[in-house]
Amino acid sequence: MPPHPAPPPWPRPSTSPQNDPAWTRDNPGNFxxxxxxxxxxxxxxxxxxxNAARALMQTGTTDGTTLLFNAHIGNPADGEVKMPASEGHLSNQYAxxxxxxxxxxxxxxxxxxxNVGFNVQSGSRGMLMNAGPEALTALIQFGSQHAR
Incomplete structure (x- = not known):
């Protein structure tokens, strides 16, 4: 059996209409x-x-740039990190x-x-490390809400 091809560079751009530059151009007043x-x-x-992440975060609307939240799923017993406000206490290079x-x-x-249980502070980033199912679900819940 031939080896599997390498996946495209991470993160992969979404194909949703909200990540289409035409969508952000045509909907400039949206969140x-x-x-x-x-x-x-x-x-x-x-x-x-x-580079791909930075390019994605350069897009957006007049209300702000595209938000990129990252979740590494893993074993929370290995030290679950939720919405850190600094990288000083992060234990490894990948985090x-x-x-x-x-x-x-x-x-x-x-x-x-x-409202979904995150202790956000000034400077908190939308990031999870060693996230369990509860933290991942909470990230998706809050990240999917439209700002009012």
Whole structure:
């Protein structure tokens, strides 16, 4: 059996209409798109992944840039991290990488994050490390809500 081809660079752009530059151009007054990247591993090429994340976060609407929230699914017993406000206490290079490519939680979404149990502070990023199902579900719940 031939080997599987390498997957495309991570994160993969979404095909949803909200991530289409034409959509953001045609809907400039809307809340910016929210992209939630769910992963269980490290990127094959960290530089390419960071460049792709930065390019995605350069898009947006007049209300703000596209938000990129990242969730590494794993075993919460290995040290679940939820919405860190700094990378200083993150235990490994990959966690710090995810922190760097995650958007800050904007003020209009802070209440939604608190409502699902996250302890967001000033500077909190939309990032989970070693997330269990409850934290992942909470991220999707709050990240999918439109800011009011």
């Amino acid at each position: 910016p798109p929210v992209c939630i990247n769910i992963t269980d591993g490290e990127p094959n090429d960290e530089t390419a992944a960071e 710090r990488f995810l922190y760097r490519i995650s958007s800050g939680v904007p003020q209009p979404l802070e209440a939604a994050a608190r």
